[in-house]
Amino acid sequence: MVKRARLIYNPTSGREEMKKRLPEVLQRLERGGFETSAHATIGEGDATLAAAEAVNRGFDLIIAAGGDGTLCEVVNGMAEKEGRPPLGILPLGTTNDFARALGIPKNLEQACDLIIQQYSTDIDVGKINNRYFINIAGGGSMTELTYEVPSKLKTMIGQLAYYMKGLEKLPRLKPIELYVKAGDLEFHDEVMMFLVGNTNSVGGFEKLVPEARMNDGLFDVLILRKCNLAEFIRVVTLALRGEHLNDPNLIYFQTNHIEINSPDYVQLNLDGEFGGTLPCVMTNLKSHLQIIVDESGQSIYKKTLIETLTTPFQLKERIGDDEHDGHHPHQPRE
Numbered sequence: 001m002v003k004r005a006r007l008i009y010n011p012t013s014g015r016e017e018m019k020k021r022l023p024e025v026l027q028r029l030e031r032g033g034f035e036t037s038a039h040a041t042i043g044e045g046d047a048t049l050a051a052a053e054a055v056n057r058g059f060d061l062i063i064a065a066g067g068d069g070t071l072c073e074v075v076n077g078m079a080e081k082e083g084r085p086p087l088g089i090l091p092l093g094t095t096n097d098f099a100r101a102l103g104i105p106k107n108l109e110q111a112c113d114l115i116i117q118q119y120s121t122d123i124d125v126g127k128i129n130n131r132y133f134i135n136i137a138g139g140g141s142m143t144e145l146t147y148e149v150p151s152k153l154k155t156m157i158g159q160l161a162y163y164m165k166g167l168e169k170l171p172r173l174k175p176i177e178l179y180v181k182a183g184d185l186e187f188h189d190e191v192m193m194f195l196v197g198n199t200n201s202v203g204g205f206e207k208l209v210p211e212a213r214m215n216d217g218l219f220d221v222l223i224l225r226k227c228n229l230a231e232f233i234r235v236v237t238l239a240l241r242g243e244h245l246n247d248p249n250l251i252y253f254q255t256n257h258i259e260i261n262s263p264d265y266v267q268l269n270l271d272g273e274f275g276g277t278l279p280c281v282m283t284n285l286k287s288h289l290q291i292i293v294d295e296s297g298q299s300i301y302k303k304t305l306i307e308t309l310t311t312p313f314q315l316k317e318r319i320g321d322d323e324h325d326g327h328h329p330h331q332p333r334e
């Protein structure tokens, strides 16, 4: 049976690859058994509307083609919908943190072939106020640089654009006052930044929140206390090597619910894009979204999916026949 897929792509993502290669991608998906129609996004928020519409129209699969921003918008369009289909990813952005965490190939043909294989698994989604994220939320020093870099510069020099912006901002680091509540933990202090990870893939690095797994029902929270520039550089250098977790400047814990507030004006970064301001309440929605992975569910970082859920099941058996045989859409078949 031919399945219907909806490809939602950002023509401006990364190096604008999708603009040039759309016919080839549609053909490849078609040959793989997916009758695919495409929607090119026209600006901020459009991918959310397109994804919500795709769920309403009953597509068997939604494919997000673009960077983390586009992916986050698509997730926002799907997250509250009943009967949402699985989500496939063609990573065409600049950093593609989430796709990297899952081990989805950057090569477009290979990423299409992975979708065609039709294996999926359930992952957690972060709810923050009335929005959603799947990779990372953060605020404070340096977290804002991902959405401050002009897209033209990203198209020209890729990820290097983020590092240049980071260096430019370094001398102007400012602490923020933060109130944090997570279960029994209550914390009030001046801090440089906070990160709440659903995965361990942040800005092209995988060791900042090293224990974050996208299917454990938990966020990994990293808070860097107020420090001077020399200390900041020292801790960040340690963090990039994954040697920071015992540093006295850092707080690291796991939780499925966290409330963060501040008397300061603090912008939130959601999956690399501007996502409103504090205060916020975040809840981990366990196994909320079905996502396409490779057959083994193995990621290049090996540990981004915890063991028990790394056995994906075939969509082939699932799409379209859940209603007929009473099989629950989120349970693998025996």
Ligand SMILES: Nc1ncnc2c1ncn2[C@@H]1O[C@H](COP(=O)(O)OP(=O)(O)OP(=O)(O)O)[C@@H](O)[C@H]1O
Residues within 6 Å of the ligand: 010, 011, 012, 013, 014, 041, 042, 043, 044, 045, 046, 065, 066, 067, 068, 069, 070, 071, 073, 092, 093, 094, 095, 096, 097, 154, 272, 273
């Ligand atoms: N047609 C368009 N023109 C300009 N901007 C767009 C258009 N369509 C979508 N956008 C915006 O572009 C933003 C960034 O895109 P996206 O995240 O896909 O690429 P990227 O920034 O290059 O990659 P990454 O987030 O992985 O670094 C999206 O959040 C979206 O709001």
